[in-house]
Amino acid sequence: MPLSPLEHDRRHGELDQVMRAYVGQPADDTPDKPSAALTAYLRQTWHSRPWALATAERQLREYADHPPGRLRLRLGEFYAVPDVGLPEQDIQQWLYCLADHIKHSLEEGEVPPSAAPATHWEWHARFPETGQFLGGWFSQDMPDEFDDRDAAVEDYRISADPHLLARLVGELHELLALRLDESDYALAVAELGMEVDPPTPYSPSAWLVHVAGRLTDPQAEYGS
Structure with missing residues (x-):
């Protein structure tokens, strides 16, 4: 059966926020540099909900560790990562890359500088x-x-x-x-x-x- 709203938020709520930040934006993150979408997510979340960053890092890593099979996705029992323009076989490493960038931002206290919103998601979040x-x-x-x-x-x-x-x-x-x-x-x-x-x-x-x-x-x- 599909995930209940409570179970969805508990397991994937902040992961979903990160994914929403990529709507209309390229998922061109590299190990050396976060994308514009992730930078926007970091800037806004540091400003408004800094405690959520650790949750995002954990949920991204847990999802990458245990990706759902096709049956569970078809039954609606798991969160389905939206199409971000990457081949399916690259999604797992991309999620690990996002988690690593968020972890680095938290551990080093590296906060994107204050600026006007850079993406559609950031305009509406702010x-x-x-x-x-x-x-x-x-x-x-x-x-x-x-x-x-x-x-x-x-x-x-x-x-x-x-x-x-x-x-x-x-x-x-x-x-x-x-x-x-x-x-x-x-x-x-x-x-x-x-x-x-x-x-x-x-x-x-x-x-x-x-x-x-x-x-x-x-x-x-x-x-x-």
């Missing part, structure tokens, strides 16, 4: 509520659902839990604190799910400032 906001309220369907972009922002403001609203405002300020070029802010909001352009005459960063201001409107009356 700015999760911004991803929910932009992906949910500013998809390509937004013009059919709202009169304009301010109406979409207002809909989020009056419907979101106050704690999530505060988290989003904090994330927007953190995103603005990166002081990216406008082209990089355009890339950032696209990575985070925005499928419509900011309204004229706003640049992407200026629109984020505008949104943060509207979300912190002192006249907001939650729960009314």
Whole structure:
């Protein structure tokens, strides 16, 4: 029978997080250098959940030590490593390579330097509520659902839990604190799910400032 959610997380939860970091990224790790995907995972996890790194190293190594057979995978009784573009016979050594890089980072205290997110996974791991906001309220369907972009922002403001609203405002300020070029802010909001352009005459960063201001409107009356 398939793994229960509890058993999945206990045995493979952090392994799955590492694998998710490779979505859309090449698994080109070598013994001498981690890939961009693994570097992004290390940077974000050191910043937000450093205790999870040891779990990731253990789960990667245990999975490589005891890879599942085809029958168990077909029955759903084991975690299936997603396709990362490597030949099947190379997966085991690749998992050992990832575990070795994480172990080295932990033992030597080598933390990737602070930087703007470099991968799709890292953007969403670092700015999760911004991803929910932009992906949910500013998809390509937004013009059919709202009169304009301010109406979409207002809909989020009056419907979101106050704690999530505060988290989003904090994330927007953190995103603005990166002081990216406008082209990089355009890339950032696209990575985070925005499928419509900011309204004229706003640049992407200026629109984020505008949104943060509207979300912190002192006249907001939650729960009314």
